[in-house]
Each structure stands twice: as C-alpha cells, then as structure tokens.
Amino acid sequence: MGLKTTNSLLLLLVALFICLLSSVEATGNSSDDSDKCEPKGKGCSAEKDGLLLPCWRPFKTSTADYIARGFVYFFALCYMFLGVSIVSDRFMSAIEMITSQEKEVTVTRPNGEKAVVTVQIWNETVSNLTLMALGSSAPEIMLSVIEIISRKFESGDLGPGTIVGSAAFNLFCIISICVYVIPDGEGRRIEHLRVFVCTASWSVFAYIWLYLIIAVFSPNEVEVWEAVVTFGFFPLLVIIAYITDRKIFFMRFLDKKYTAHYRGTPDMLGEVQNGDIEMQKHNNHDGTLLSNHDAHVGFKGSKTNLHDLSSSDQHKKDFMKKLAELKDQHPDLDMDKLEQMAAYEVVQSQHKSRAYYRIAATRKMTGGGNVLKKNLEKKSHEKEAAEAIEEEETFTKVVFDPEQYTVMENVGSFEVAVHRIGEDLDFYTYVDFETIDGSANQGSDFHYASGTLVFKPNETLKEITLHIVDDDVFEEDEHFSVKLSNIRNAKSLASEKVHNDPSIDCRLGKVDECMITILDDDHCGVFCFEEEEISCPENCGEVKIRVARHSGARGNIHVPFLTIDGTAKGGGKDFDDSFGELEFTNDQTFSTITVKIMDDEEYEKLEHFFVEIGNPRQVARRSSTGTVIYEDDFNKDESKMTEEELIATQGRPKLGAITRCKVNITESKEFTGAVDRLLKNTNMGELLSTSSWTEQFIEAISVSAGGDDDDEEEDEEGAGEERLPSCMDYVMHFLTVFWKILFAFIPPTNIAGGWACFVVSILGIGALTAVIGDLASHFGCTVGLKDAVTAISFVALGTSVPDTFASKTAAVGDKTADASIGNVTGSNAVNVFLGIGIAWSVASIYHAIKGTEGGFKVEPGALGFSVTLFCILASICIAALFFRRFNSSIHYELGGPRKAKIITSLLFFGLWVTYVLMSALVAYCVFDPGF
Structure with a gap:
C-alpha cells in the first residue's frame, strides 16, 4: 500500500466519521433524556469563548450559516494539525539529536590490547518511553494540560477524550494498517518481546487505573494522592521497562528457558572501564539465535552491555562489506561517490528510531522529500566544501627547499637552494645566511660561509655554495647547518645598508634552516x-x-x-x-x-x-x-x-x-576514513541535524519529490533516479510553507546538543494545541458534537495521522515490528501518566489549596465507559497479536499469509469502529451504561 492509497483510506475514515456522528446526533436529538444528555448544537446558548479564540457570534443563525461555519472550523482544524506536524518534526529532530549522543568506551581484549569503541548514551527502551513517547504524544498531553488551565482548573471532556481516543486509534487502526501493508508472504516480528509485554500490560493498566480513580476510589472526585500517583506511575513504568530490557534482578531468572548468558564473544572479550559486561541472545521461534537489541548504554553512567561494544564493530563490518562490494562493482568510481552509495544502502537497511520514521513521514507528506537521500547528499556536499577549503599562507616567503642535504666527504663543493615563493615578486629581497657548527666543525670538516643573498624582481631561486674538507681519517657521519636571517625588502637595489620596506609583506618561512650531513668515504660503512x-x-x-x-x-x-x-x-x-x-x-x-x-x-x-x-x-x-x-x-x-x-x-x-x-x-x-565518515553521517542525530538558521530557511522554502522508499526503484548506485516533485508535492508544500518558514526560526538542533530546539519546539506545540482546543470545542458546538465525541474522533485522528504514516513506513522498511507497533503501547501508557497525571495533579492541588467543596470533580459518565470499553477491546487486540505470533501457520505479528492479514486488519478496524460508535452513543445517552 503506497502513500496515495493510505491517504485515500484516511479520507474515507474522515467521511465515515461525519456520516456516523451525524446519525448519532440525530438519534441523540430524538431522545427524551434529561438536559445533561442533550447535545449542544445550532444556536446553543452554552457557547463560551475559548482560551485564545472567541466564539463565532451571533449564536442564533440559519442552518446554511452553521454548515458554512462547520466547514471553516473543520478546515481550520486540519490546517492547525498540519502546523502541529511541522513543529513536531522539529521537536522529533531535537529528540533524535539528544538520544543519539554517543560516548567512547575503552575495553581490554584478552591479549591485553586496549580498544576504544563508541556506544550510545541513551538506552533504546528508556528513550522510547520518555523523549520519543513525549515527541509523538506531545499534542495530546499539551491539550489535556491546556484544557484544565483554560477551564480554570475544572475538568473537561476534550483532553481526556483525545488521550483515550488517540490510544484507540493508535492501537487498533495503526496496527490494522501495519498488518496489511506488509507484502504477501513476508512478516515482521516483535524482537523485544519482554519490553512489549511490559508496556502492553502497563497500557491496559493505565486505563484501568484511570477508571478506578474516577469511579471506584472516590467517585466523581479526583483526590490529590490519586492524581500524584498517576503521574508517579510514569517513572515507575520507565524503571520497570528498563529492568525488563536489561534483565536486572528477578528478570534474569524468568528467562532461563530462552536465554543463554555469555561472558564475552569470540570477537570481543574484555572488561569495560565503567562496569561489567554481559551479552544475551534470545531464541527465535525457529531455533535460531536473535542478538540482543540493545546498542545503548542505558541510563547515563550505567553499565555497558557487551553487545553495545560488539554492535559498534558490527556496524563497521557492515560498512566495510558494503564498501568492498561497491568497489568491486564500480572500480572506476572515486571514494566519495562510493561513500555516498554505501551510506544510503546501509542506512536503508539498518534499524531506525521512531523519531526518524515520524520525521520521514511528515516531510514526505508535506513536500519535504525523502529525508534520507536529502540529508546524505547534504553531508556529501559539506564534505566536498570542507575539502575545497585549504589553509594557505597569503604572504611571500623565503625558505630552503629541500631542507636537508646528504653529501659525501669527497664531494668538494655543492650548492644549497633558497627559494622565494609568492605571487607578486616585483621587489628586491635581501636575506643573510651563515653556516653553523654541529658535529662537523668549520675548518676541519667544512669551510665557513656567510653573506647576503639578493633576490631581484621576479627572481625566485638563489644558491649558496658550500665546500667540504676531505681527509683520510676514519670518522662517523657528521653534520652542520646553514641558517637564514635578517630578511629585508626594498623597491630598488641598494648599494649601501638596506632598510626594510614595511609595505612589502615578504618573510622567512618555517624552513629557514638547512641541515647538511657529511658521509665518510674512507671505509666500507x-x-x-x-x-x-x-x-x-x-x-x-x-x-x-x-x-x-x-x-x-x-x-x-x-x-x-x-x-x-x-x-x-x-x-x-x-x-x-x-x-x-x-x-x-x-x-x-x-x-x-x-x-x-x-x-x-x-x-x-x-x-x-x-x-x-x-x-x-x-x-x-x-x-x-x-x-x-x-x-x-x-x-x-x-x-x-x-x-x-x-x-x-x-x-x-x-x-x-x-x-x-x-x-x-x-x-x-582512506578506507577507515570512509568508514568513520559513514559512521558519523549515518548517525541519525547527525543525519537529521541542522547547523544554522540559513540551512533551515533554505529547507523550508524548498520542495522535493515525496513518495515512499518502498515505492521507489533504486538504481544500481543506490541513490535512485532523480525524481521531480509531483503536483501533490507542490500542493502540500504550498499548504505548509507558512508553518515551515515560521518554525524555521526554532534554534538549529546543533545548538546546546538539541535541547534549545527541544524547549522552543514544545512551546510551539503548546501554542498550536491551545488553538486546536478552542477550534475543536467551537467546531463541536457548531455541528452538534459534544467535546467527548469530537475528542475521540476528529482531534484524535488529527493528532495521530503523522504516527500512522510513520508506522506504515516503519512496518515496510524495518526488519522487525518494534518501530511500527512496539512503541504504540508505551505511548498509550505515557499519555495517561503524563497527560492525565500532570493536568489532574495541578487541578487537584489547586482545589485542595483553595479548599473547594467537593474538591476536583470529574464525572465518570462517557469517559468511564470509554475507558472501560477501551480496556476490553485493547485486551482483545493484544491477545490477537500473541495468537498470530505463536500460531504455527502465521508466526508474525505483522504480515503473514494474505488471508490472515485481511482477517486481522478487519478485526482491528472493527474494534476501532466499535469503540467510536459505542462511546458516541453513550455520550448522547442513547443508552446508559450505568456509570
């Protein structure tokens, strides 16, 4: 399934939303329930101004006017979602820069030799659950926090509804698409199953916990301890996932059936300076060994896994193998071209982070082109530019050339050359010379010489004649030197003492002394x-x-x-x-x-x-x-x-x-230099980095050919044929160029290690999210949708579209399912612990300090049912993934036999439709779930 097919599917989903929710509204309007079940709609007096945007007045108007307003709000929401995608691109670039930072670790091999290897500072699991999850979920989290603030610390439906709705879309729709897009007969497995089980369990628990605090522990109220504990689950999740990933403590004993521990590997054994090392390998379903995924150090300062070290060598071997293959295939190409070809092919095949796929998807969708090709070409041009700049001495100089002479004792006399080097030599230069004793002495071994050399205009060479004394005495080789000094320049020839003309820049060069070695010729040697x-x-x-x-x-x-x-x-x-x-x-x-x-x-x-x-x-x-x-x-x-x-x-x-x-x-x-450049240029942080505002603005106004990597047929040189931007590329670039230029003002990622870009980008996401919150509420009120329904439908979809494209690209391009669906469960849990935890902690503390009667009130209502329904359907989804993994005829979470793909995709899509439909019916009180 290509990019156009995916776009068509998403447009179909939007159309389905509108039809579905319109029918739900009609059903809700015919209901005779109490006022709390009556939807807001045309001419409702309950409309209120948003945090940043006022309502569209007057409230009472014609049906045609409401339809027109609905379209305006809808397209404004879509445009704001595009803006969030663009600023999130910059945000994810900063996160990739931060999490891809490396350090050098010294190891001692069995033969006692020291070796220095490069490993990443951030553990992959930790980065996925912290910065990566924050990057992909920032709009939902910010929307929840901003809604609480805009409602003066009172609960609302938009923030929590978006979080739960986004989780449902991510888990059901994204996985449904990822299952289907894998080519027939191929499959993708989750490599880090322990981590997936951990995050999947936490993602279900997060929503169970959400139900408990709003409907069981203290119904209709969220107490301070409940909100704080919700937020506290976030670091606990990270720690437990890290323990699971690294097999620390009890996790080592739970895995004995499938894990073999090795103290060392055949190609690299030894101890790391900052801790013991250990490598794990895991049994695949077919009995083969899967290498441990971890190519990171973990929390900063933690122990280094042996595979971290061997993976560094493995990356080098991959590059060397590819370079050697390309050299054999293209013996006439220079190393620069071979490097560019090898870099593209190696990066295409290597494991990439969630941030990379998110950035790649956004840029293709908005006319930014193939980020991999563009940035590798950029690195190649930077290298060429750097090599073209050579440091040169701009002044004219006088030097010996050569700076050493070796002569036989019987040579008699010989000449030492002195050169004047420069472009404009239309002047006289005077320079003194003198012989200086070394192990050879003047008189007995050579004749003393001194004087002044005079370079006439445009004359570049003068010679000093030296005389060697020959004797019949056997002696060791000896040496002496000739030294230049006291250089002066003049416009004309002087017959008397020469005064230097300061307007002429001619100096003595570095080689102002010449060494002469005298070889004895009286013995055989x-x-x-x-x-x-x-x-x-x-x-x-x-x-x-x-x-x-x-x-x-x-x-x-x-x-x-x-x-x-x-x-x-x-x-x-x-x-x-x-x-x-x-x-x-x-x-x-x-x-x-x-x-x-x-x-x-x-x-x-x-x-x-x-x-x-x-x-x-x-x-x-x-x-x-x-x-x-x-x-x-x-x-x-x-x-x-x-x-x-x-x-x-x-x-x-x-x-x-x-x-x-x-x-x-x-x-x-040359070879190791090429490999080192490849290692640096294929580091995703470096590859996606920007070094100047100029570079960012040029990129912002440029339009490139989009499309998916898997849709492109690469030529034999690995770079693919030059593709011109399509009509859709120009359209998307035109729609997003304002956002691109605006967010080009964000600091480049190379400043402060990416943290400056990180901070400014998240502020930009917050500002756009505040506008989205107002637009979503106004849109719902205009077309007759409650905030709870708007949140789980339009807002959840809008914030999840970039993740959909990213997961689809990762599913096809990666060798495992981790980057496409392995991170979905972790992000869902982080949404609750950060989005709900922070917002409700602030609100509950505010009401506790103010002494509000009843505290921070949260009605279970539609949210309670939505959370409960999501937990049930999520359990079915996760169970289906495990069934596919361990079923002997499928073996894979993604892909597999065509029939199994279609059935699974329809099942997951059906779970999502069920969730949206049931949640909407409850929101409009079509039936009462009893919450």
Whole structure:
C-alpha cells in the first residue's frame, strides 16, 4: 500500500466519521433524556469563548450559516494539525539529536590490547518511553494540560477524550494498517518481546487505573494522592521497562528457558572501564539465535552491555562489506561517490528510531522529500566544501627547499637552494645566511660561509655554495647547518645598508634552516635500518624499508635480507615473502627493500611482520662466469693476522645497531576514513541535524519529490533516479510553507546538543494545541458534537495521522515490528501518566489549596465507559497479536499469509469502529451504561 492509497483510506475514515456522528446526533436529538444528555448544537446558548479564540457570534443563525461555519472550523482544524506536524518534526529532530549522543568506551581484549569503541548514551527502551513517547504524544498531553488551565482548573471532556481516543486509534487502526501493508508472504516480528509485554500490560493498566480513580476510589472526585500517583506511575513504568530490557534482578531468572548468558564473544572479550559486561541472545521461534537489541548504554553512567561494544564493530563490518562490494562493482568510481552509495544502502537497511520514521513521514507528506537521500547528499556536499577549503599562507616567503642535504666527504663543493615563493615578486629581497657548527666543525670538516643573498624582481631561486674538507681519517657521519636571517625588502637595489620596506609583506618561512650531513668515504660503512619500527596501510600495495649506510661509503657491498612472519603471515595472506641481497655501489648511502602487502580491507587492523638483514659482504670481483667473489673469501683467521692486517679489517662493512625492522600493517587511512565518515553521517542525530538558521530557511522554502522508499526503484548506485516533485508535492508544500518558514526560526538542533530546539519546539506545540482546543470545542458546538465525541474522533485522528504514516513506513522498511507497533503501547501508557497525571495533579492541588467543596470533580459518565470499553477491546487486540505470533501457520505479528492479514486488519478496524460508535452513543445517552 503506497502513500496515495493510505491517504485515500484516511479520507474515507474522515467521511465515515461525519456520516456516523451525524446519525448519532440525530438519534441523540430524538431522545427524551434529561438536559445533561442533550447535545449542544445550532444556536446553543452554552457557547463560551475559548482560551485564545472567541466564539463565532451571533449564536442564533440559519442552518446554511452553521454548515458554512462547520466547514471553516473543520478546515481550520486540519490546517492547525498540519502546523502541529511541522513543529513536531522539529521537536522529533531535537529528540533524535539528544538520544543519539554517543560516548567512547575503552575495553581490554584478552591479549591485553586496549580498544576504544563508541556506544550510545541513551538506552533504546528508556528513550522510547520518555523523549520519543513525549515527541509523538506531545499534542495530546499539551491539550489535556491546556484544557484544565483554560477551564480554570475544572475538568473537561476534550483532553481526556483525545488521550483515550488517540490510544484507540493508535492501537487498533495503526496496527490494522501495519498488518496489511506488509507484502504477501513476508512478516515482521516483535524482537523485544519482554519490553512489549511490559508496556502492553502497563497500557491496559493505565486505563484501568484511570477508571478506578474516577469511579471506584472516590467517585466523581479526583483526590490529590490519586492524581500524584498517576503521574508517579510514569517513572515507575520507565524503571520497570528498563529492568525488563536489561534483565536486572528477578528478570534474569524468568528467562532461563530462552536465554543463554555469555561472558564475552569470540570477537570481543574484555572488561569495560565503567562496569561489567554481559551479552544475551534470545531464541527465535525457529531455533535460531536473535542478538540482543540493545546498542545503548542505558541510563547515563550505567553499565555497558557487551553487545553495545560488539554492535559498534558490527556496524563497521557492515560498512566495510558494503564498501568492498561497491568497489568491486564500480572500480572506476572515486571514494566519495562510493561513500555516498554505501551510506544510503546501509542506512536503508539498518534499524531506525521512531523519531526518524515520524520525521520521514511528515516531510514526505508535506513536500519535504525523502529525508534520507536529502540529508546524505547534504553531508556529501559539506564534505566536498570542507575539502575545497585549504589553509594557505597569503604572504611571500623565503625558505630552503629541500631542507636537508646528504653529501659525501669527497664531494668538494655543492650548492644549497633558497627559494622565494609568492605571487607578486616585483621587489628586491635581501636575506643573510651563515653556516653553523654541529658535529662537523668549520675548518676541519667544512669551510665557513656567510653573506647576503639578493633576490631581484621576479627572481625566485638563489644558491649558496658550500665546500667540504676531505681527509683520510676514519670518522662517523657528521653534520652542520646553514641558517637564514635578517630578511629585508626594498623597491630598488641598494648599494649601501638596506632598510626594510614595511609595505612589502615578504618573510622567512618555517624552513629557514638547512641541515647538511657529511658521509665518510674512507671505509666500507656500517649498515642498519633507518628505523626500528615502521607502519604502512594495508592498501599501500607495497612497503619500502630503507637500509642506510653510514660511517663510510667505499666499495660495492651486498647485504642479505629476508622477511619473518609475526601476527601477519606471509605466503600471500598478509604479505608476500621476500628475501635476497641489497646491492650498494660505491658511494651509495641507502637502498630499499620492497615487500608486497595484501589488502583485505579490515577496520582497525594491526598486524606485524619483521624484515631482517645479515652480515654485509664486500664484492672483490666477479669471476669469468659472473659469480660474485667476496673479500671474505680471502679473509684469514683474525688470531693469525698481523697488526697491519687487523688495522685493515676496521674498514670492512659491518652491521649497525638496528638489524631487524618491525613492519606494522595498519588499516587503510582512506578506507577507515570512509568508514568513520559513514559512521558519523549515518548517525541519525547527525543525519537529521541542522547547523544554522540559513540551512533551515533554505529547507523550508524548498520542495522535493515525496513518495515512499518502498515505492521507489533504486538504481544500481543506490541513490535512485532523480525524481521531480509531483503536483501533490507542490500542493502540500504550498499548504505548509507558512508553518515551515515560521518554525524555521526554532534554534538549529546543533545548538546546546538539541535541547534549545527541544524547549522552543514544545512551546510551539503548546501554542498550536491551545488553538486546536478552542477550534475543536467551537467546531463541536457548531455541528452538534459534544467535546467527548469530537475528542475521540476528529482531534484524535488529527493528532495521530503523522504516527500512522510513520508506522506504515516503519512496518515496510524495518526488519522487525518494534518501530511500527512496539512503541504504540508505551505511548498509550505515557499519555495517561503524563497527560492525565500532570493536568489532574495541578487541578487537584489547586482545589485542595483553595479548599473547594467537593474538591476536583470529574464525572465518570462517557469517559468511564470509554475507558472501560477501551480496556476490553485493547485486551482483545493484544491477545490477537500473541495468537498470530505463536500460531504455527502465521508466526508474525505483522504480515503473514494474505488471508490472515485481511482477517486481522478487519478485526482491528472493527474494534476501532466499535469503540467510536459505542462511546458516541453513550455520550448522547442513547443508552446508559450505568456509570
């Protein structure tokens, strides 16, 4: 079922409401009951001004005028519901930003290595029952609170009726749609069954409790303790759901039949710095193991589940696997394009929060387009823009290039290059230079040099000539340096002392000193690796390890080498085995060993192997057959050598201190950088975030193609063909552009971690809800509907439409039923505990302080019957879901065989029609339930 089909169904529901309630009104008008059962309607004098909106006067007018007023109120309500959807979009974005915050946790693996993994701070169950539930239920909760305030702390029917009516629509209609939209033969199961059982039980209990406090404990009155306890059930629900989810205390023992506890996993074992870790797996109906859902830390500062850590690695593996697949499929594409393709495909398949589906549904419905594609493209453009900005020095500079020279002792003289770098060089530059002693001393090792270099206009290169002293004394390699100083600039050539022109910006660069190393050429040299340990990325292709020759550079020398396995294995697995001899010609000071590295695209890879060199040997000559004959072949036993022969051996080639080099194979920086960017860009909080008001206003005035993800045929690159906005997209954008621009003034989600957006958005929801409350009451009075009936029908439907689209999208797009129906029960309970708890607590405390006779009065009436009926029908609905789950021919809460889908959908829809019809009949006193 596509978006258009769902829209048509909802319009059909609205038409059914009008016909149904009109017939109920007619039945109620013919009743001879007392005045309290007589509906308000045309010309009723009971009309009162609302909190913000006055009544439409005059009261007494024609039938045609009342019909026209009814249409105006109806469409005004619809428009206000659109506004609530838009501001709730911003509200849910803030909630997603808050609940997706992450922290780094350090673990110790069995081999003692430390690893840092990223886990989310908020537990999924806790976030669903607190901020997520508040985000989806904010209009109903705010309406209940505002109605109490507007009626001067007296009870009304609109707020409680909306809460119960919304719960009925959510539980019956939304689940009915979700069951049906799953493709034939497919199904979705609730993965976190323990949490669903807990929240479902609480959702039924919440309405039983509501009946008890208005009809049993203190009939017709709500006492302070009853209201406060109602509100207190909210944190109790969160705590119990958290305990159930984490299997704390007794919950560990209730599950033994289905749960196996592991202290560790094959790929990650160890202890977390902030607590013990444990992973649970649950048996599926077919005997397979389902991984624990929890990829969160829970309440802030709580223990970290081992699966939190392994899930972080699993996300990386998913990204790596997808990147590798796309690289094989599209070898000619650059990494940026591959990242964008991989990000879209991975995010499409991964678990998403209720907030994401709510936001996605709202934006598609209002011409905002596919939020996933738009935001991934935005992240890609931001990355390109960031890479395009390079920090450059804007001034002209004078530097050595290169900054190091290595020369033989017998080189005689050589030149050191000094460069002037800049764009406009139409001036003279003077810079002094001077040689500075190091381990090499002027006079004995080199000739002192100093002077002033003069760069003429547009001249960029000057050279300094240095002279090296050659001797026959064996000595270690030595070094000295050349330093630039005292730079001056002038417009013209000066014959005397130069004064710097401050209008010319030419300075010494960072490389204002050059190092010169002198290699001794009187002996064969000492051979060793330049570094004891080096690292190379696995995608480098090959690694080059330098072997240096110092303290002499005379003669042709062969140095044997070979590779040795470490944690990295040769033979083509991690690297190719390599062995042979390096050949150093006369005066050659270094050579390179090349080893081929295999790329298996692992994240956070750290393996090593070794390269080792053997004793160097000097080449004496080659035989007529080409065989190399070494000086060692003629060597005598040192104990039999003369003193002259022993002195001569000091010039032979020798091994230095570093004869073994450890080569670490690390992850590819390009590859891990791509994975890291994917992890960041596919974090839903980052993905849905906004960083500036400019960005929000551009988004507000832009219209994009809508439609459902499942209706779109993606091309091979995963981004789908470019779609133009449809006529309906333009219409919905035109209808909502005022709200989009208005709520673009809300602070971006990146400010204060999303909390600024959270606070301002909920104030906006409150303001719109106050207007909706007034419009709903005026609409009911105009068309002859009581507030109780208006609440369970039009208002409940209007506040639940975005949730309907969100659940439908989640049902089709997610692999489980949790995001589509698993959160419905929790939201229903939260509606009562917050919406009723807060409103009635304030009112009961107010009347207790004022000393009102009879306290805070709440007549059971239609509300009591509505609550009772809902509890009965909700129990039937939940029982039907469990029957589907454990029935051998269905197995799923959603979807399954076509016949079962149709029967279940009709059953749930029938439960809702029964609830609305019976509640309306009682409201109009067609029959008396005895409450």
